[in-house]
Amino acid sequence: MNKSFINKQNGIKPNVISSGLMVLGLLVVVISALVIPRDVKAASTQTYTDQFQNATTTLSGTSVTASMYFSKESYWDVKNAMFNLVYQASQLTNQQTSSITVAVNGVKIVSFRPKTGTGTQTKAISIPTKLLSADNQLTVSGQIETQKKGQAAQVTQTPANWLTITDAANVTFQYQLTQAKNTVASFYSHYIGDDTVNQQHDYLVTADQPSSAELTASMLALSGTSRPISTQTNQVQFENWSNLKTANGDYVMVVATYNHLPAVLKRTISKNKIAHHAVIQTMTTKGQHYLIVTAKNAKLLTRAGRFVANQALMTESQQPTVMVAGNTNTATAAGHLNAEQYSLTDKAVQFSGTGHHESSYYVSLPNDRTNADGSTITLNMRYSDNLDFKRSLVTVSVNDTVTGSHRLVLGHLNGDRLEFNVPRGTALGSSFVVTVAMDLAVKDATQTTDGDTPWAVIEPSSKMKVKSQKSNDLLLTNYPTLFMKNETFHQLAVIVPKTLTASDYQTLGNLFNLMGSYAKFNTGSLTFYHHPSQKVLKESNVIAIGTPRQNPLIKRLNPKLYFKYNQADTHFVSNEKLSLTPQYGHTIGTDQLLRSPYNAKRGLLVVTGATPEATYLASTQLNTASTIQQYTGDAILVDTDNQHMGYRFKKNKAIDESLTVKRNLNDNMQLLLYLGAALVVIAVIGVAIILVLKKQGLLKRGGQTNDK
Numbered sequence: 001m002n003k004s005f006i007n008k009q010n011g012i013k014p015n016v017i018s019s020g021l022m023v024l025g026l027l028v029v030v031i032s033a034l035v036i037p038r039d040v041k042a043a044s045t046q047t048y049t050d051q052f053q054n055a056t057t058t059l060s061g062t063s064v065t066a067s068m069y070f071s072k073e074s075y076w077d078v079k080n081a082m083f084n085l086v087y088q089a090s091q092l093t094n095q096q097t098s099s100i101t102v103a104v105n106g107v108k109i110v111s112f113r114p115k116t117g118t119g120t121q122t123k124a125i126s127i128p129t130k131l132l133s134a135d136n137q138l139t140v141s142g143q144i145e146t147q148k149k150g151q152a153a154q155v156t157q158t159p160a161n162w163l164t165i166t167d168a169a170n171v172t173f174q175y176q177l178t179q180a181k182n183t184v185a186s187f188y189s190h191y192i193g194d195d196t197v198n199q200q201h202d203y204l205v206t207a208d209q210p211s212s213a214e215l216t217a218s219m220l221a222l223s224g225t226s227r228p229i230s231t232q233t234n235q236v237q238f239e240n241w242s243n244l245k246t247a248n249g250d251y252v253m254v255v256a257t258y259n260h261l262p263a264v265l266k267r268t269i270s271k272n273k274i275a276h277h278a279v280i281q282t283m284t285t286k287g288q289h290y291l292i293v294t295a296k297n298a299k300l301l302t303r304a305g306r307f308v309a310n311q312a313l314m315t316e317s318q319q320p321t322v323m324v325a326g327n328t329n330t331a332t333a334a335g336h337l338n339a340e341q342y343s344l345t346d347k348a349v350q351f352s353g354t355g356h357h358e359s360s361y362y363v364s365l366p367n368d369r370t371n372a373d374g375s376t377i378t379l380n381m382r383y384s385d386n387l388d389f390k391r392s393l394v395t396v397s398v399n400d401t402v403t404g405s406h407r408l409v410l411g412h413l414n415g416d417r418l419e420f421n422v423p424r425g426t427a428l429g430s431s432f433v434v435t436v437a438m439d440l441a442v443k444d445a446t447q448t449t450d451g452d453t454p455w456a457v458i459e460p461s462s463k464m465k466v467k468s469q470k471s472n473d474l475l476l477t478n479y480p481t482l483f484m485k486n487e488t489f490h491q492l493a494v495i496v497p498k499t500l501t502a503s504d505y506q507t508l509g510n511l512f513n514l515m516g517s518y519a520k521f522n523t524g525s526l527t528f529y530h531h532p533s534q535k536v537l538k539e540s541n542v543i544a545i546g547t548p549r550q551n552p553l554i555k556r557l558n559p560k561l562y563f564k565y566n567q568a569d570t571h572f573v574s575n576e577k578l579s580l581t582p583q584y585g586h587t588i589g590t591d592q593l594l595r596s597p598y599n600a601k602r603g604l605l606v607v608t609g610a611t612p613e614a615t616y617l618a619s620t621q622l623n624t625a626s627t628i629q630q631y632t633g634d635a636i637l638v639d640t641d642n643q644h645m646g647y648r649f650k651k652n653k654a655i656d657e658s659l660t661v662k663r664n665l666n667d668n669m670q671l672l673l674y675l676g677a678a679l680v681v682i683a684v685i686g687v688a689i690i691l692v693l694k695k696q697g698l699l700k701r702g703g704q705t706n707d708k
Helices: 003-009 014-044 184-191 195-197 212-226 297-308 311-316 500-516 534-539 551-560 582-587 612-619 658-668 671-696
Strands: 046-051 057-060 062-070 076-089 099-104 107-110 121-127 135-143 162-166 172-177 202-206 235-241 251-257 278-284 289-297 321-324 340-344 347-350 355-364 370-372 376-383 393-398 401-407 416-421 431-440 455-458 463-465 468-470 492-495 526-529 541-547 589-595 601-609 635-639 644-647
Touching: 046 195, 057 355, 062 162, 062 347, 076 099, 076 135, 107 121, 184 251, 184 278, 184 289, 184 311, 202 212, 212 251, 212 297, 212 500, 212 526, 235 500, 251 297, 278 297, 289 297, 289 551, 297 311, 297 321, 347 355, 376 393, 401 416, 401 492, 431 455, 492 534, 500 541, 500 612, 551 601, 582 671, 601 612, 612 635
Parallel strands: 062 355, 202 235, 202 251, 251 289, 492 526, 492 541, 541 601
Antiparallel strands: 046 172, 057 162, 062 135, 076 121, 076 162, 076 172, 099 107, 099 135, 278 289, 278 321, 340 463, 347 455, 355 431, 370 468, 376 416, 376 455, 376 463, 393 401, 393 431, 589 601, 589 635, 635 644
């Protein structure tokens, strides 16, 4: 149907409309020329600072290397990138012979002489945008020397050669934002983008009074989307629809059953489309971007929540609507074929020049496991043939504990394979640092570190085999992984009030943003309840949230709590650890990790306060990994002044006592074997002595002999 036909049907002459349109168009152009340039120019270029996750690190040696990693969002049109190196070099550094070189993705971009002094130094280094990719490695290598120029190189290590890179180092981007396309994948990439999260532009929203199924699907989706987010400054915000306050440029994911969808969203999805499938569909209106996740029943809605929690499926969905059936495979694929093998580096690492070189590699175990004895490190190497093989060696240490050293061998220079055993009893924790130190020497004693040779290369096939075991501690040091198995939720039941307040949504958001960063897979068992059965409580790990007036389970658990409520449930009362006034006890929130009274081998976490606001205060200590790592006990108390205190109440921390006994036996097996062998030897000697005495007749009564 053409425009002239429409105009005639409305009784309007085409030439009048054309004239009107021309005038209107002219007005739009004039207004745009006057208004838009001032606003668009300011808003078109944005700035984002990516803070490295590395802690302050001191590198020792005449030659040092450190690697840092940062990412660039796919929807950024980067105009400028700046590496802000914050460092301190040894005060004895010889600036004539010392230097620092920075490389991005293996390409060197700048070298400079380090400044010295008692304070930290800052160096702003421009990164060529053509070198940037989605994931980037930034390498800082230095030659920190204290000897004068012309002196022989120091092959042995001296404490005076060091470079400290502080945790203030970062990369700052200036970029223009590419608007989201009308596809699920495009929405998702913007939604989990670090800049979107840090600027608080993303929300996960559910119905005003959600059912258990809607909460389950929502938290599956939230935990899945929080997993790939690297920033810990802010998190995905969880709200109900009525409390949602959006602005231009916000990204909103709405998870609800079809009947509970707001009318403005419900009308975009036909009843035919929703009849036998869950629907995941994008919608953009008034500068706001929505992703609607809905279904007619609980089972399909939960499956849709698992689909959202699968990063691969979301990034592959290059269409505006995804239909999820009851048999759609939504499971997250396993990330490692061998869970014990961990790569040290993705790229070959080269050391050049004589002297001492160091490079460190971070290894992180699954969060629900700790190391056991029997771990090994395998280095695959190549090196030059001009080395002094009597003095050139490689040393490997784990968390500053030396595992061993090997000399480099002339016959293996084109492919050397070295294996180091981690000493028995070495405590590694859930993450640790492997340091490889190279001492490269040449036969010519006058050779200095200024040369490019000799060299050694660590191949990317180098790996660490980590023997590990599931942590057995019922303490906050093992939270939230005590509620997980194989990096996914393990029979987790969450008990919430029937009617949720705005603070309760924030509490859930805090808890599952953290849990999502630990749950690497979306296949686990997570279910929400308002009134759980005894069977559910007995078979499950339990998290109970709310006030005792909101949540009947918490009221029943009051005698078991470390911090108990008064009879009226209006405030906490004093205990053996802390004296509390009624006024103060009314405003504080607590996190209490109990042994479940329904199953001694299960954990039960109670996040509670006398008011929903106090409960929210308690949840602020369970929202990031860096926050929860402060606590080693089983209870946390938080007040309105943000004072937070940790406590330890339970004497026996083991989840499974029989497992503790078994592990103690295994850990001391070698000692038991030695003791057993010693007892056998003693028994043999004893028997031998008895036989000898008997043969000599010394064991006869009275020790007498007959004279003939």
